[in-house]
Amino acid sequence: MKKLEEMIARLSGYMGRMEEEAKEQYNFKDLTVTQMHYLETISELENPNLTELAGALKLTKPTVTVLIDKLIEKDLVYRIQSDADRRSTHLHLTEKGKLINAMHGYAHRRMVEDIQKRITADEMEQFIYVLRKILV
Amino acid sequence: MKKLEEMIARLSGYMGRMEEEAKEQYNFKDLTVTQMHYLETISELENPNLTELAGALKLTKPTVTVLIDKLIEKDLVYRIQSDADRRSTHLHLTEKGKLINAMHGYAHRRMVEDIQKRITADEMEQFIYVLRKILV
DNA sequence: TTTTTTTGTTAGGATTATCTAACTAATTTT
């Protein structure tokens, strides 16, 4: 199915560009790609401890310790010590840290607006139906 | 259109994961994200000169010079001096450098296979029709 | 209750990716 492959290549480019735009819009210039990746992963894992985060990022614990210290200094992350296990702490995003997710939301809403302009309501229904089957 | 926004968020995650998998499949462990980004941009711009590449990446020319030297050392890129302007050189990907695009192709083909398993031929037709309207 | 394992940190070092400043060589403008 060559046509679909072509469309997916374009879709990939389209979504990448929209995320880029959102990043500029949110003025995340002082955040590196790596730092962004840490924040996204903390959000996905929902307050992991340091070992879990290091595992998900495939990095060593000392590496992650150091970078988390920097993110804490920038007021993007904070630690909460676990009650159950006093060795370990859970990582949380501050309100400022949560802006990254807001940024993704912004990119996605922009795409929705853009798509709505280009297709009819019926086509939209069908499109969502198929996407749902694909993405379960 | 809340449902679509939700689907787009998932689609974004889905495509990201597929690209990640492809990266592992291709064993691009010795390439940094930055280096990958340079290679992708060279491919997109179709043999830019150094100034054009620096512009697209929003980096300074010395920065790009240094990193291109490294990519040349790794046999991923080569320079060809311009006939028209002897100051400038065009950057090309070597066969090895082109593997990055092959990697994207692989990810996209995997997605096609995956999608084909989940929807009917009719739904596929409709899906491509709508995608085409969205992506022009 | 020792011993072992696990969680996380500190210290020190290597590599990568950036920048600004200063420069050369080629091209374009005046």
Next chain:
DNA sequence: AAAATTAGTTAGATAATCCTAACAAAAAAA
């Protein structure tokens, strides 16, 4: 033809990421 601009490089500095080794404190296993 002289002056200004443009393409790219070299040099030196800095910050960001990453690692291994060695450790302390808490928890789990023997």
